[in-house]
Amino acid sequence: MRDISLRIILAPMEGVLDHLMRELLSSINPYDLLVTEFVRVVDQLLPEKVYYRLCPELKNNGLTKSGTPVRVQILGQEPGWMAENALRAVTLGSRGVDANFGCPAKMVNRSKGGAVLLQYPELIHDIVKAMRQAVPSEQPVTAKIRLGYEDKSLFMENALAVYEAGATELAIHARSKVDGYKPPAYWEYITEVRERLPIPVIANGEIWNRDDALRCMEVTGCDSIMIGRGALSMPNLAASIKGDTPYDWATTLRLMIHYSELETSGLKATYYPARIKQWFSYLSREYPEADDLFREIRIHKTTEDILNGLKLAATKLAPMKS
Numbered sequence: 001m002r003d004i005s006l007r008i009i010l011a012p013m014e015g016v017l018d019h020l021m022r023e024l025l026s027s028i029n030p031y032d033l034l035v036t037e038f039v040r041v042v043d044q045l046l047p048e049k050v051y052y053r054l055c056p057e058l059k060n061n062g063l064t065k066s067g068t069p070v071r072v073q074i075l076g077q078e079p080g081w082m083a084e085n086a087l088r089a090v091t092l093g094s095r096g097v098d099a100n101f102g103c104p105a106k107m108v109n110r111s112k113g114g115a116v117l118l119q120y121p122e123l124i125h126d127i128v129k130a131m132r133q134a135v136p137s138e139q140p141v142t143a144k145i146r147l148g149y150e151d152k153s154l155f156m157e158n159a160l161a162v163y164e165a166g167a168t169e170l171a172i173h174a175r176s177k178v179d180g181y182k183p184p185a186y187w188e189y190i191t192e193v194r195e196r197l198p199i200p201v202i203a204n205g206e207i208w209n210r211d212d213a214l215r216c217m218e219v220t221g222c223d224s225i226m227i228g229r230g231a232l233s234m235p236n237l238a239a240s241i242k243g244d245t246p247y248d249w250a251t252t253l254r255l256m257i258h259y260s261e262l263e264t265s266g267l268k269a270t271y272y273p274a275r276i277k278q279w280f281s282y283l284s285r286e287y288p289e290a291d292d293l294f295r296e297i298r299i300h301k302t303t304e305d306i307l308n309g310l311k312l313a314a315t316k317l318a319p320m321k322s
């Protein structure tokens, strides 16, 4: 069934792909690597508890329960502090460490972190170099960039800056900061970088199904891809890229119920209503039924009411299956 050989990496998504979602998605997909939401580094070595909170998998040797490696992502602008925090992440068990040079958030950009750094390739170079020098050589130091800040004119300079600083690999979200998340993704820029850089380049942006993945690989020549929103809108996207049948709505609904049970028994239970509604918004891209069910349950505010709504919908579906 799994008929193509490629690496599939789950993208970092702040406020969305937390450890429970990583646990769930890695239990049903053959991910090669998961990247965490970013840790914001400003002017200190962050306490260990910050890393454990964001990435509880560190306590399991940097692996999810199903054994998929997890890499901590850090975001900052000061090479020295980025280096110290990179070392802390890997010392605690992160499988390598990733630097974020793509975050478009105003707050982060105003304090000179994330995508705003794409205007300063030398600073990107200095940050990655400092991280590389601090982290033991057997541990990957990687970076994730967009194609630029206001335009794409510096895309190659930034890619070269990451490579020349000694990074192990580079993920490229094929849009500028100004492009936001609007289609299309400009994969052809990734092709140019992949042809120029001797390190692996990971293609990212607008991969929603197997056909998109195959087209992206064909256009870019990359054998590593990263998927973000698509991984939520079709929960077994990575498996389906490798040949499995995409989940139907009934299977997805059962998975949501399972997720709800995980989420409501964990420390973040109070966030559950917001989290599940957020997931509905991604699912409705793939499943019209998600939209219909969301209309019914969005008025519910308590976990219990939402969960009952999901279970009722699942029992209504069950007889149709038999």
Ligand SMILES: Cc1cc2nc3c(=O)[nH]c(=O)nc-3n(C[C@H](O)[C@H](O)[C@H](O)COP(=O)(O)O)c2cc1C
Residues within 6 Å of the ligand: 011, 012, 013, 014, 015, 016, 036, 037, 038, 073, 100, 101, 102, 103, 144, 173, 181, 204, 205, 206, 207, 226, 227, 228, 229, 230
């Ligand atoms: C809600 C949200 C949060 C994100 N958080 C991060 C983040 O913490 N770090 C990062 O490098 N990229 C982040 N991204 C960007 C994604 O990793 C990815 O590059 C982008 O969504 C494009 O890939 P996709 O088309 O597969 O979603 C985020 C994107 C979204 C939509």
